[in-house]
Amino acid sequence: MHLMYTLGPDGKRQYTLKKIVDGEVTKSAHPARFSPDDKYSRHRVTLKKRYGLLMMQQSTSRKPQCREPRLGTNTLAEDKKVLGQ
Structure with missing residues (x-):
């Protein structure tokens, strides 16, 4: 119970x-379970960088604008570049 x-x-x-x-x-x-071992944080950061949603990418004067996803056009090398690896 x-x-x-x-x-x-x-x-x-x-x-x-x-x-x-x-x-x-x-x-x-x-509350929901919390795990300090976050397996998916890298993927969330990659997507936020791709669509300009990170706090450091936003100016205070405007709202973030989401671009249309470019499905299948990013290569592994481009994703690593976005992640800084």
Whole structure:
């Protein structure tokens, strides 16, 4: 049994051990797992660099603009260049 919750009429959490309360599915009250060994961070950084979404690539005066993806046009060498390897 895990601690679950639903939102009450006043917007506050109401905790329970049940999976369904009054026909409403409850949500887990526990945070998601955290792992310091992030296997996919390199891929996220590559994509953010490719589409100009990194904080260092953005100016404070405008919102980031996403380019259309160029599927299949980047080679492994280009991806390594983006990653700085």
